[in-house]
Amino acid sequence: MANTIKLTIDGKEIHAPEGMNLIDAAELGGIHIPNLCYLKGLKGIGACRLCMVEVEGLKAPMIACTTKVKEGMAVRTKTEKVLETRKFVIDLILSMHPLDCMTCTKAGVCNLQNYAYDFEIKESNFTRKKFGFSIDEANPFIKRDPDYCVLCGRCVRVCKNQGTNVLEFMGRGVGSKVTTANDKPLHESGCTFCGSCVDVCPVNALLEADRWRRGREWDYDKVKSVCLLCGNACDISVSTKDSRLVKVNAGAADGSPEKYICAYGRFGFDCIEADTRVRVPMKRVNGQLQETTWEDALGIVAKEMKKAGENAGFITPAGILNEDALTLKRLASDAVKTKNVDSTASLYGDESTLLSGGADLESADLFVLVGLNPNQWKRALPALDATIRRRVNAGAKLITINSAEPNISSVAAVNLVGDEPETLRALVKAIMDKGIKADGELASAVSDAPVTEMVEAAAGLFVGAKNPVILSSPALYPAAANVTLLKGAAVSMPVESNAKGIILMGIKKEGKTYGEMTTEGMKLLYAVGEVPLSRRPSTDFLIVQTSHLTEIAKQADVVLPAAAYLEADGTIVDYLGRLKQLAKAVEPAGEARSHREIFVALSEAMGTPLKEAKESETKKLAKMKPVVAFNPFTRREELEGATNEIMQSMNMHVIDGSRLLWLTESEKALA
Amino acid sequence: MVVLNQKVLEEINRIKSKYHDSRSCLLPALYIFQREYGWLSPEALEAVGEILNIPKATVKGVSTFYAMFSHKPTGRHLIQLCTNVACMLMGGERLLDVLREQYGLEPNITTPDNRFSLVIMECIGACDTAPAMLVDTDFHGNLTGEKVIDILEKYK
Ligand code: SF4
Ligand code: SF4
Ligand code: SF4
Ligand code: FES
Numbered sequence: 001m002a003n004t005i006k007l008t009i010d011g012k013e014i015h016a017p018e019g020m021n022l023i024d025a026a027e028l029g030g031i032h033i034p035n036l037c038y039l040k041g042l043k044g045i046g047a048c049r050l051c052m053v054e055v056e057g058l059k060a061p062m063i064a065c066t067t068k069v070k071e072g073m074a075v076r077t078k079t080e081k082v083l084e085t086r087k088f089v090i091d092l093i094l095s096m097h098p099l100d101c102m103t104c105t106k107a108g109v110c111n112l113q114n115y116a117y118d119f120e121i122k123e124s125n126f127t128r129k130k131f132g133f134s135i136d137e138a139n140p141f142i143k144r145d146p147d148y149c150v151l152c153g154r155c156v157r158v159c160k161n162q163g164t165n166v167l168e169f170m171g172r173g174v175g176s177k178v179t180t181a182n183d184k185p186l187h188e189s190g191c192t193f194c195g196s197c198v199d200v201c202p203v204n205a206l207l208e209a210d211r212w213r214r215g216r217e218w219d220y221d222k223v224k225s226v227c228l229l230c231g232n233a234c235d236i237s238v239s240t241k242d243s244r245l246v247k248v249n250a251g252a253a254d255g256s257p258e259k260y261i262c263a264y265g266r267f268g269f270d271c272i273e274a275d276t277r278v279r280v281p282m283k284r285v286n287g288q289l290q291e292t293t294w295e296d297a298l299g300i301v302a303k304e305m306k307k308a309g310e311n312a313g314f315i316t317p318a319g320i321l322n323e324d325a326l327t328l329k330r331l332a333s334d335a336v337k338t339k340n341v342d343s344t345a346s347l348y349g350d351e352s353t354l355l356s357g358g359a360d361l362e363s364a365d366l367f368v369l370v371g372l373n374p375n376q377w378k379r380a381l382p383a384l385d386a387t388i389r390r391r392v393n394a395g396a397k398l399i400t401i402n403s404a405e406p407n408i409s410s411v412a413a414v415n416l417v418g419d420e421p422e423t424l425r426a427l428v429k430a431i432m433d434k435g436i437k438a439d440g441e442l443a444s445a446v447s448d449a450p451v452t453e454m455v456e457a458a459a460g461l462f463v464g465a466k467n468p469v470i471l472s473s474p475a476l477y478p479a480a481a482n483v484t485l486l487k488g489a490a491v492s493m494p495v496e497s498n499a500k501g502i503i504l505m506g507i508k509k510e511g512k513t514y515g516e517m518t519t520e521g522m523k524l525l526y527a528v529g530e531v532p533l534s535r536r537p538s539t540d541f542l543i544v545q546t547s548h549l550t551e552i553a554k555q556a557d558v559v560l561p562a563a564a565y566l567e568a569d570g571t572i573v574d575y576l577g578r579l580k581q582l583a584k585a586v587e588p589a590g591e592a593r594s595h596r597e598i599f600v601a602l603s604e605a606m607g608t609p610l611k612e613a614k615e616s617e618t619k620k621l622a623k624m625k626p627v628v629a630f631n632p633f634t635r636r637e638e639l640e641g642a643t644n645e646i647m648q649s650m651n652m653h654v655i656d657g658s659r660l661l662w663l664t665e666s667e668k669a670l671a
Numbered sequence: 672m673v674v675l676n677q678k679v680l681e682e683i684n685r686i687k688s689k690y691h692d693s694r695s696c697l698l699p700a701l702y703i704f705q706r707e708y709g710w711l712s713p714e715a716l717e718a719v720g721e722i723l724n725i726p727k728a729t730v731k732g733v734s735t736f737y738a739m740f741s742h743k744p745t746g747r748h749l750i751q752l753c754t755n756v757a758c759m760l761m762g763g764e765r766l767l768d769v770l771r772e773q774y775g776l777e778p779n780i781t782t783p784d785n786r787f788s789l790v791i792m793e794c795i796g797a798c799d800t801a802p803a804m805l806v807d808t809d810f811h812g813n814l815t816g817e818k819v820i821d822i823l824e825k826y827k
Pocket of ligand 1: 142164166167186191192193194195196
């Protein structure tokens with residue numbers, strides 16, 4: 001733990017950890033030091049000169065964002081001298097800024113507007129300059145209007161820090177401009193449309209493309225929730241106006257390396273209002289799907305399920321909520337009385353490969369990435385890619401272990417290409433050779449492993465690290481976790497958001513597996529959510545409970561309208577084992593209901609009423625107790641299916657029903 | 672696309688071996704490209720980025736920060752005239768008039784015969800011999816109007 005430093009800011013006593021800058025320290029005491037270029041989590045760069053403060057005993061004002069707390073320091077943030085300087089800076093910026101506050105979307109949350117208000121500057125005292133830069137609005141995601149830019153550099157720094165490197169300062173002095181290489185539009189500059197730059201821009205220079213006249217920040221209701229579209233399960237903040245979704249922002253705390261969401265998380269929400277939504281129950285009549293009532297649909301399904309009994313099967317993606325999963329489990333075992341309930345998680349993992357412990361990524365100083373290939377540009381675990389790059393930019397080291405060369409290896413300190421279990425074996429041997437002790441079983445398993453120079457280098461990094469974190473694909477997790485017998489934590493990385501929660505809720509191999517149920521022929525198959533199937537598996541009766549009319553739903557006998565993500569609350573267990581809370585942002589479309597409400601209604605229709613699983617119950621189950629024990633250095637080949645393809649097809653309804661379609665289409669056109 | 676000649680590649684590789692990271696090679700590499708091709712075309716910047724494994728945007732950002740790098744084709748000879756404080760006090764701005772009258776030059780302009788291009792510099796580190804200019808890589812100080820014309824007549 002860092003030492004605590006005692007200082008005073010504006011006469012208020014503040015206890016701040018050693019090494020903290022004055023802006024953050026002041027915030028601890030509820031004092032805001034005006035700033036434009038500072039970004040929590042990144043080193044201060046002292047560019048805007050707005051954060052000036054006076055420090056007792058020092059003649060010249062100090063830049064708060066680059067000054068660290070010192071014992072006994074007395075800081076004053078509102079002296080005449082600093083106020084005057086600050087006013088001057090704002091005045092200068094305003095001389096180049098369009099004074100459009102009356103129609104500007106950013107009004108109310110614009111730092112520049114706030115500071116001008118504080119200083120009562122109506123108009124700049126300097127000659128007005130106008131550049132008339134062209135606006136980049138060629139994509140449906142982000143509108144870039146450099147005329148509003150105050151050159152704070154926040155966007156440049158977040159984009160660089162996460163490794164995407166799209167934006168940069170061009171030129172210098174008053175004429176400088178933040179833009180892409182060769183001033184091309186974003187979509188021709190390697191931009192992933194993650195929108196991190198939008199989240200940090202203090203003014204109206206970077207904004208969601210569709211925000212014009214869709215309300216200002218103060219008009220919105222906001223809820224904190226979680227994106228369920230991939231294994232990262234990123235925190236999001238959802239804004240709604242008049243009960244409709246307006247925008248999604250990254251929801252993690254400022255300064256956290258996890259404060260990132262990808263284009264899917266930010267812009268996929270359009271699909272909630274897509275034409276493909278299922279709004280009412282449907283049943284097949286004379287070969288055609290026809291709308292019907294809930295009562296009718298529930299009656300039919302209840303009857304069919306009774307008939308099928310233990311020959312019925314339930315399949316679900318591992319992205320449904322814990323409460324839905326637990327209620328589903330009850331419906332299957334207590335009402336329908338079948339053991340056949342399984343999720344897509346079984347295609348790539350099981351209890352022993354998915355239920356790893358957690359890890360603290362913020363303090364990790366070494367990442368060992370085993371068999372994973374995160375990639376922001378391909379949107380494969382993009383947040384993991386961004387998180388690791390941010391940590392690497394902050395000084396952490398990366399070792400990649402992969403039989404192919406992962407994209408992120410370009411920032412790795414050591415890139416070990418080769419069979420993963422063998423490489424892990426050699427790594428453990430090399431670490432032990434450097435003096436870290438292990439018990440007999442592990443020692444004898446690695447004794448004959450050949451250690452190369454590269455492995456030696458990796459072992460050196462490992463021995464020197466304080467908090468190494470191993471991140472592994474589920475298939476390689478048992479082998480990778482062996483390393484933690486020496487030091488550090490290991491995390492198994494699923495491709496779906498709630499794979500760990502689903503298993504903890506008890507949806508795991510008991511009866512037939514997901515694979516068996518979709519290939520072997522069931523009397524009745526009940527597909528919950530958007531399962532990655534495009535062709536109807538052989539079954540006498542198919543029920544699809546879904547938010548969108550997916551390919552498989554079109555082939556169902558009964559379709560039940562389910563709440564989509566953002567339409568239901570509940571919990572999940574993320575890849576780090578954290579229980580995360582989701583809040584409902586909008587009401588389900590049409591007559592749709594949450595998965596668990598439907599399960600309860602069905603149990604009632606069957607005459608064996610069940611109770612909906614409560615958060616208090618799921619919370620108890622959501623605790624992981626990973627066993628740390630030696631495992632043989634092997635891979636679980638049967639779990640190495642096409643995980644990326646699973647993701648692709650699972651999120652098809654999101655992409656097809658949102659502006660993300662533009663992205664995939666334009667990428668296709670480029671390829 | 673820039674046709675990379677072997678000489679340029681070899682030179683850059685030599686520089687690479689001297690520095691511990693590729694970012695440090697960026698300025699020297701840009702300098703070599705400018706010298707070889709006369710200016711830094713978008714393709715040249717892309718090539719530099721690729722050779723050094725530095726993001727395109729970073730390369731462009733660095734190159735546009737320095738007035739000495741040209742992002743437009745230049746004439747056969749590049750005149751870099753300083754008009755910063757010391758040179759201005761010693762008559763640097765009058766030299767600009769001379770260039771205007773004699774050759775029709777304006778800042779950031781190339782003469783129609785493609786002989787000269789002019790760039791105004793913020794200090795070339797020669798305040799002791801102000802006013803001063805660079806013609807290509809040759810330094811000339813203690814200038815007067817006549818001297819400037821005499822000197823430039825040697826550059827055809
Ligand atoms: S959207 Fe993301 S990748 Fe694109 S410029 Fe902004 S931060 Fe960079
Ligand atoms: S676009 Fe916004 S974040 Fe980027 S430099 Fe300009 S004002 Fe700052
Ligand atoms: S990385 Fe995954 S969880 Fe995060 S926003 Fe993107 S799709 Fe959602
Ligand atoms: S916030 Fe400190 S100089 Fe900009």
